[in-house]
Amino acid sequence: MASLFEKIWSHHVVAAIDDATALIAIDRVFLHERTGSVALKSLAEAGRPVVDPGRVFATMDHIVSTRPGRGDATEMPGGTAFITETRDAARAAGINLFDVTDRDQGIVHVVSPELGIVLPGLTLVCPDSHTCTQGAMGALAWGIGSTEAEHALATGTLRVTKPKTMRVTVEGRLAPGVTAKDLALHLIARFGAAGGVDHAVEYAGEAVRALPMEARLTLCNMATEFGAFTGLIAPDAVTFDYLKGRRHAPAGAVWDAAVAQWQGLVSDNGSMFHVEHAISANEVVPMVSWGTSVQQSVAVDGRVPDDAATRSLEYMGLEAGQAVAGLPVTGAFIGSCTNSRLSDLERAAAIVRGRRVADGVRALVVPGSQAVKRAAEAAGLDRVFVEAGFEWRESGCSLCFYAGGESFGPRERVISSTNRNFESRQGPGTRTHIASPETVAASAIAGKIADARDYARG
Numbered sequence: 001m002a003s004l005f006e007k008i009w010s011h012h013v014v015a016a017i018d019d020a021t022a023l024i025a026i027d028r029v030f031l032h033e034r035t036g037s038v039a040l041k042s043l044a045e046a047g048r049p050v051v052d053p054g055r056v057f058a059t060m061d062h063i064v065s066t067r068p069g070r071g072d073a074t075e076m077p078g079g080t081a082f083i084t085e086t087r088d089a090a091r092a093a094g095i096n097l098f099d100v101t102d103r104d105q106g107i108v109h110v111v112s113p114e115l116g117i118v119l120p121g122l123t124l125v126c127p128d129s130h131t132c133t134q135g136a137m138g139a140l141a142w143g144i145g146s147t148e149a150e151h152a153l154a155t156g157t158l159r160v161t162k163p164k165t166m167r168v169t170v171e172g173r174l175a176p177g178v179t180a181k182d183l184a185l186h187l188i189a190r191f192g193a194a195g196g197v198d199h200a201v202e203y204a205g206e207a208v209r210a211l212p213m214e215a216r217l218t219l220c221n222m223a224t225e226f227g228a229f230t231g232l233i234a235p236d237a238v239t240f241d242y243l244k245g246r247r248h249a250p251a252g253a254v255w256d257a258a259v260a261q262w263q264g265l266v267s268d269n270g271s272m273f274h275v276e277h278a279i280s281a282n283e284v285v286p287m288v289s290w291g292t293s294v295q296q297s298v299a300v301d302g303r304v305p306d307d308a309a310t311r312s313l314e315y316m317g318l319e320a321g322q323a324v325a326g327l328p329v330t331g332a333f334i335g336s337c338t339n340s341r342l343s344d345l346e347r348a349a350a351i352v353r354g355r356r357v358a359d360g361v362r363a364l365v366v367p368g369s370q371a372v373k374r375a376a377e378a379a380g381l382d383r384v385f386v387e388a389g390f391e392w393r394e395s396g397c398s399l400c401f402y403a404g405g406e407s408f409g410p411r412e413r414v415i416s417s418t419n420r421n422f423e424s425r426q427g428p429g430t431r432t433h434i435a436s437p438e439t440v441a442a443s444a445i446a447g448k449i450a451d452a453r454d455y456a457r458g
């Protein structure tokens, strides 16, 4: 009797170091130009090679501009070095690189599942806190620091303190118009931004099983905002259908053998968890953050709490008890490793189609990868957005993360499909409200925070 986490963990223990810590075999390392360049450079300077370059992948997503025709341009002052140094170091190390102009370029946590680089049962690390996203594929994937990345690159192992286990079971079905993003915000608002600290969180239950693959990635993405070591979901037919035929996924007879093995990656009946939470799916409604922590989130038709923290209120320019719906916005952002996949853009486009972004609102759509961008363009979604008044960008992290250049302005109120709303996250003084892509789309049209269910069509 073992949980999903315990199964993957025990398959990867190379040696026990002490009661709490083990040396863990690392199957895949992913890097990006913001932190990966640091790790690769420092390793090269120490004269140590990458032990298995075929298992290491790097992409350009954080610093690179997302403006059309970008080339190596960046909005970050002094940021060019991150791009060129990553390129040079990646080539020298012989690792796989998704360069700026590559067909496969995109946000690390979008590209990795898309190409079947992350697979059920594997361990994957990346010096990026949202690596937990990839746990949705039934993998053990977590964010590390640059020094740890060096160790993993050089040895194919990592010393890891074993996290505790938590299971969040979501019973019943999410109502129409309620998304995985709303579920993630509900969970964090309810149990707190530190609710998952030191735990590997397995998401389970009927509502999670019913989520399509891309929505599962959205749910696991925000395990880090829950404070968790990582999030993960047992792989099932949804996972296998998604992975079949992807470039780095096994093929032919190896595929069949892999699926047979992956089917065992479930928490056995009677598995013990350090913490268990149960949520009823019918309690989950569309959510929006009002404050500067993700736990400061309420129902879209709710109000800022009466006992809201003064500092958050001041930063956000709000008053306790104020309704969230109807707050005027001047920025709207659809993108990020949380919500920039094809299905996210499709759902947003369904709301935007035939409508116009409100006057005075700067609205952007930034696809998560070049593959998402191509697929969206083939379906005509770019035209839907552009005709409505959205900017249509190249793929990358873009305005999810203020890298020192492009930003929404100070005191601008922005509705955003991203995952972080802390002070100055999207630019100095910018006020970020986190929500689903549907809510962002509806709010861009309304010019104020709006309930996307009012904009749904038949």
Ligand SMILES: CC(C)[C@H](C(=O)O)[C@@H](O)C(=O)O
Binding pocket: 034, 035, 062, 127, 128, 129, 130, 143, 401
């Ligand atoms: C720059 C990077 C290290 C950072 C992270 O780890 O999450 C970024 O992706 C973010 O979302 O804040």
Ligand code: SF4
Binding pocket: 061, 062, 107, 128, 130, 336, 337, 338, 396, 397, 400, 401, 418, 419
């Ligand atoms: S999209 Fe945002 S949250 Fe995701 S990796 Fe990039 S900067 Fe981090």
